[in-house]
Amino acid sequence: MTAPGTGASSGLLSEQSPSFGHLFLARVAATPDRPAYQYLRGGDWETITYAQTRDRVTRLAAGLIDLGVQAQDRVAIASATRIEWILADLAVVCAGAATTSIYPTTTAEDVAYILGDSGSVVAIVENAEQLDKIRRADLPALRAVVLFDADGVPLTEGDPGDGLRLLSLDQLSALGAARLTRETDLIERRLDGIDGESLATLIYTSGTTGRPKGVRLVHANWMYEGRAVAALHILSENDVQYLWLPLSHVLGKVLTALQLELGFSTAVDGDLTKIVENLAVVRPTFMGGAPRIFEKVRAKVTLTAQGHGGPKAKIFDWAIGVGVRAVRLRQQGRSPGPLHKAQLALADKLVYGTIRERLGGRIRFFVSGSAPLAADVAEWFDAVGMRILEGYGLTETSGPVSVNLPKDTRIGTVGPPLPGTEFGIAEDGEILVRGGSVMRGYHGNDEATAEVLTEDGWFHTGDIGELLDGYLRVTDRKKDLIKTSGGKYVAPQKIEVLFKADFPYASQIVVHGDGRKFVSAIITLDPEMITDWAGQNGLGDRSHAELADEPAVQKLVQDAVDQLNGKLERWETVKKFIVLDRDLQIEDGEMTPSMKVRRRAVEAKFASDLDKLYQD
Incomplete structure (x- = not known):
């Protein structure tokens, strides 16, 4: 067990800031004219300073308050990564509320569950597609929906009474601007009641089984992350970040917190197909x-x-x-x-x-x-x-x-x-x-919290690993370990990582074999890579499904599996495999919104195909 120092150092903004909202305002005060964010508008990159960001954020925060959002109410955000997501999230915490993050790929059923379980009173969504998911659900606590892209949506003029109010982001900002002219100290007064133990964020774990659980992250969690990373001295205000990660995911979210602590600038664009192209233009110094x-x-x-x-x-x-x-x-x-x-x-x-x-x-x-x-x-x-x-x-x-x-x-x-x-x-x-980043529990689920959090603060991660001279090595998920019928333990994650690193045409691999006499696998092909390969090998007229059955592709995969097996112990080797005629899908319940494979769901869906591998 290792416990290095506290990570505290003088002059850090988070040491003087009891909450994320206070930290944001402190960053603006410290570097008002420095560039804060870059984002695409009509094909061109625009830049806003920290002071300009504050002006937009405080109007939105005041608009939320004008909608009736109270301190510690939950406000949901369902959108792809874009500048408006960041502005909305900052507005939520500046209004003293807490953000409920929702992946844009989340199914309507899970959106309804998350909004209901969190008790969110306002939802901020990207477009009509996300709005439609909400409209299908019975959500008595929800009183308004704000849209980033409101084209084609009949917006609400005035207060609809008991009905669901629909506003554009511009309308929300206008509400806030009017409120701020009447109450210039509105945001400061709201933040006066928020401290480190106030709820800042509810992130629902996508989970590989069962209903998602709402992870309660308080302002002190985010302040800790900023201080701890600052103490490493690996980033400074002169850095430029490229941010494409889903902001509904904790890694994307924490990178926005680090920015406020350290004062660097961020270029934001969630289009995964444009990452390499955008890197060449933005020229960042780091990227998660x-x-x-x-x-x-x-x-x-x-x-x-x-x-x-x-x-x-x-x-x-x-x-x-x-x-x-x-x-x-x-x-x-x-x-x-x-x-x-x-x-x-x-x-x-x-x-x-x-x-x-x-x-x-x-x-x-x-x-x-x-x-x-x-x-x-x-x-x-x-x-x-x-x-x-x-x-x-x-x-x-x-x-x-x-x-x-x-x-x-x-x-x-x-x-x-x-x-x-x-x-x-x-x-x-x-x-x-154990430490300052550990959650305060699962929202409304004391039983699940008690299963992973001890009274003395230790969080049980569910991962297996070891410490090597103070450095951590993670070997697998505890629940994913396979025990073959011969009594040998196999860590599927190790095999899957090796295969995808060596075989550029793979998208996903699910290693199977618990209780079986040998290890097998379900393999999917990367659509872009296998299409390029097909074009170069006289098979450009084949569909993805046809390529999966193509003998030349089967040989390509077999050669990769043989190469993989050369790196494994005898009992770990993949004896047989299935190549699916499509990639795994979030919509079909095979992947989580954070792009993790739902191993059990995939094995259950293709159980009959897997059974055939063991019939000989």
């Missing part, structure tokens, strides 16, 4: 992401380079090999020799610099979270000069509780604990966490 994004970038760059064939492909492969050898030496505490250094300099000139420039040319590091990052992917990015700092955290811990450090990144681990956080390892290998 999930492993799948890094896997796809690596695969795309590699396949493009190798597709040229001839000398270009050979030079690319040589350069990556030179870089990976250097990374592995550094991981052992050694340095490249003179010849190796000369090779690295040449490789940087020929290959690495081009890759970095494609991603903006200024990346100091990436941050990876939410799922395990394959060592091969981490080594590749490190080799080309864009290190990935893998971290670890859960919704219940307000995001990160550990992260690797730029000057001491240990691939295969998720870093040391943040200052002020303690790790413990239970007898069965479960990771325990």
